[in-house]
Amino acid sequence: MVKGKKEIQRARMWRYFLDAATDVIEEEGIQNVTIRKIADRAGYTSSTAYNYFKDLSHLKFFAAMRFTTDYLNELPDYMAKGKNTVDKWLYAWECFCKHSFEQPEIYSVIFMGNLGVEPEELLDHYYDVYKDDLSGLPETIQAIIMQHNFSKRSAQFIQGAVEEGFIKQEDVTLIADMTLMIWKGMMNTYMNHRRTDTKQEAAARTVHFVQQCVIRSIDPSRRDELAFNL
Known part of the structure; x- marks a missing residue:
């Protein structure tokens, strides 16, 4: 099924945050990951990050999968x-x-x-x-x-x-x-x-x-x- 514009945009934003989370993990370790650090690295606010991830544990899970x-x-x-x-x-x-x-x-x-x-x-x-x-x-x-x-x-x-x-x-x-x-x-x-x-x-x-x-x-x-x- 072809994805709509909103789904494509959501997936793109998702990748931005996970790429940022990956960078933070590589530099500081997953135990030091915070929503604020990831949002800052991605160039967005923490509240924007929470629009795509329910809480930090989910973001850490997704980021960990990259490894x-x-x-x-x-x-x-x-x-x-x-x-x-x-x-x-x-x-x-x-x-x-x-x-x-x-x-x-x-x-x-x-x-x-x-x-x-x-x-x-x-x-x-x-x-x-x-x-x-x-x-x-x-x-x-x-x-x-x-x-x-x-x-x-x-x-x-x-x-x-x-x-x-x-x-x-x-x-x-x-x-x-x-x-x-x-x-x-x-x-x-x-x-x-x-x-x-x-x-x-x-x-x-x-x-x-x-x-x-x-x-x-x-x-x-x-x-x-x-x-x-x-």
Whole structure:
């Protein structure tokens, strides 16, 4: 459907503010982002910014999404290493942990921050403006990315492991929820300096815990079929 002038203008203004937010994040870090700083950088007033973003958490969410490009670009190559659904899922986790622990503040805003609304709504809005971010990605991966709820995203993907006979249907939701909690727990521990792990060590430890969680749900006779090896 062809967009009207108002929609085009709104998308243009949206980009102005997100470009400004991106600059502020690169210079000062996402924790120092404020509506006023972004509005000043974009050349508008704070009240104008609030015409396009309900509150600061939404603007930070959208701006943080701009920093996930490297993750999205690498994800297909990581998943291509796997020969079955479980393998592909574990390699996807390895890619996600690599990038999320590289930029913990960014990924915590996207997946852990209080947004006040359903994140799927924000995600749909973001990719409506930044369609190019998904161009070139396989449809299966696009479907994963567009599902913001991490547990649902995992459950949606590893459903294939049930069909392949690796995992029982009744274990899908449990695995999806447990692995998400593993990542959140490790991310919180890392960001609050409760361990002395480097970002690489924290990422590797998280993937190891996820791997162990999954392996324990697989029939021992099928484990040798997995190629993933951290």
